[in-house]
Amino acid sequence: MSTPILVTRNRRILYVPAIFVCFVVALVSLLGTRVVGQEGENVIFKRLAPKLVKTYSFNGRKMEVYDHGSLPEWGGEDPEQTDRVFVLYPQDGVAENRPLYVALHSAGGSAETELSWRMGKEVHNIYLVPDDFFGFFIDCHVHKDRDWWWGGRRADESEINDENRRKASSELQPVEKRALDEIKWAIETFKIDVNRVYLCGNSMGGSGTLGLGLRHGDVFAAIKANVPAGIWHAYDRLNLANDEPGLDLPDPPVCLDYSAPNDQWSLYHERLFEGMERRKYSYIAYWGNFGHANLDDEVAKYNDLFNTFPWTEIKKNEAYPVFTRASTDDPIPWPERSPNAPSGQRGAYFRWRVRLDSETRFEIDLRLATQEELQSKLFDVPSSSVADVSIRRLQRFQIEPNEEISWRFGDAFGSLKADNNGLITIRELTITPKATTLTFEK
Numbered sequence: 001m002s003t004p005i006l007v008t009r010n011r012r013i014l015y016v017p018a019i020f021v022c023f024v025v026a027l028v029s030l031l032g033t034r035v036v037g038q039e040g041e042n043v044i045f046k047r048l049a050p051k052l053v054k055t056y057s058f059n060g061r062k063m064e065v066y067d068h069g070s071l072p073e074w075g076g077e078d079p080e081q082t083d084r085v086f087v088l089y090p091q092d093g094v095a096e097n098r099p100l101y102v103a104l105h106s107a108g109g110s111a112e113t114e115l116s117w118r119m120g121k122e123v124h125n126i127y128l129v130p131d132d133f134f135g136f137f138i139d140c141h142v143h144k145d146r147d148w149w150w151g152g153r154r155a156d157e158s159e160i161n162d163e164n165r166r167k168a169s170s171e172l173q174p175v176e177k178r179a180l181d182e183i184k185w186a187i188e189t190f191k192i193d194v195n196r197v198y199l200c201g202n203s204m205g206g207s208g209t210l211g212l213g214l215r216h217g218d219v220f221a222a223i224k225a226n227v228p229a230g231i232w233h234a235y236d237r238l239n240l241a242n243d244e245p246g247l248d249l250p251d252p253p254v255c256l257d258y259s260a261p262n263d264q265w266s267l268y269h270e271r272l273f274e275g276m277e278r279r280k281y282s283y284i285a286y287w288g289n290f291g292h293a294n295l296d297d298e299v300a301k302y303n304d305l306f307n308t309f310p311w312t313e314i315k316k317n318e319a320y321p322v323f324t325r326a327s328t329d330d331p332i333p334w335p336e337r338s339p340n341a342p343s344g345q346r347g348a349y350f351r352w353r354v355r356l357d358s359e360t361r362f363e364i365d366l367r368l369a370t371q372e373e374l375q376s377k378l379f380d381v382p383s384s385s386v387a388d389v390s391i392r393r394l395q396r397f398q399i400e401p402n403e404e405i406s407w408r409f410g411d412a413f414g415s416l417k418a419d420n421n422g423l424i425t426i427r428e429l430t431i432t433p434k435a436t437t438l439t440f441e442k
Contacts (some may be wrong), residue, residue: 017220052183074158074177075177083178086112087135088137100190102183103129103205104205106205107204108203109141109150110135111139112139136358140208141375151174152208153236153266154355156350157263170238197316199310207229213253217251226299227265234272237323245279258287260272260291261333277324282320284348287303287333287344289339290303303378304378305345305378319391319395321350322391323431324425326346355437361397361439361442362439367436384432387431392423399424403421404417405424405442406437
């Protein structure tokens with residue numbers, strides 16, 4: 001007979017068999033539950049607790065592999081489902097407050113095969129984790145019967161039917177809830193800089209990046225999608241069919257997308273362009289007839305701007321500008337998708353630096369990147385651009401809906417009211433390579 005163990009509950013003494021206690025401890029370890037006392041009651045809630053199953057060297061960097069179970073709040077079909085994540089350490093080892101580079105794999109494989117393909121090779125594509133970052137690779141291949149396409153609609157699913165109706169809503173699917181909890185676990189476990197979490201993916205992973213990333217500006221500083229295999233995931237989660245999202249959403253992250261009009265998976269990109277511009281969401285886009293390429297060298301033959309924006313320097317706790325109706329924006333090649341469509345961009349030339357974000361005053365420098373910076377062999381870098389400028393992710397300088405503020409940009413100045421969402425947009429500012437400060441005051 002096992003020895004009883006003494007425990008207390010509301011000052012009452014209970015005797016519990018030791019074998020039962022061991023069972024509970026094992027269950028807690030497996031499911032990630034923990035006990036919190038509140039007003040004398042024991043409250044049990046579940047949290048993710050991945051178990052380390054493997055460690056190995058990946059191109060000179062430490063890689064750890066973790067398995068974990070499911071949480072009921074995800075609403076998955078199988079409560080016994082287990083999943084795997086891969087953690088790539090920075091080149092110089094462990095250090096607190098590092099950035100996190102989150103990668104969603106394509107339909108051509110899994111997180112593991114994506115990594116295996118890179119093993120020992122100098123492969124330059126979107127999955128190349130910077131040396132001083134933690135890398136975090138999530139998987140949706142093992143349970144593809146229910147997790148495929150990261151919970152969104154594919155490019156060829158333009159028609160909503162009974163089979164995809166659940167995915168074609170603003171509601172997060174179980175795989176998305178899982179991915180967010182996995183990312184939050186990584187942030188906490190490896191003491192990540194919460195203001196420097198980035199999301200990327202190729203093809204199906206690019207579709208997932210747009211869908212999961214744009215919805216969660218409270219998690220990601222910036223996102224980048226390579227030839228995303230469908231825009232419907234983002235279109236649905238942001239409810240872009242309507243002028244207003246109808247949801248209480250944070251400002252989206254800065255978003256980069258490089259796609260090809262001669263790629264069948266780029267269908268309906270015009271819907272994303274229209275919706276993002278109408279909402280005045282960040283959307284920096286590059287295109288050219290590079291097909292469904294995922295290697296940097298192949299893409300650069302048609303558009304050599306796509307890697308020039310420093311997206312992993314964006315911080316979640318800093319405001320950023322959105323440039324719309326810019327005179328330097330090229331006509332998009334969608335929906336026509338002509339095989340002779342020229343390469344182009346939207347928003348690729350703009351740069352900025354926040355100078356001040358206080359309760360009563362906000363300052364941000366706006367400028368154009370120069371040819372010396374971009375080193376483009378395919379594009380004529382402009383010397384000026386006229387664009388509407390909106391400011392998102394304001395920190396201390398909070399603007400109420402319909403509040404009136406004063407603004408100044410060089411010699412231009414005035415006052416205007418914010419829209420019903422508290423967004424300020426200054427019309428037709430002329431931006432040049434020389435930095436000019438845009439100022440808001442209350």
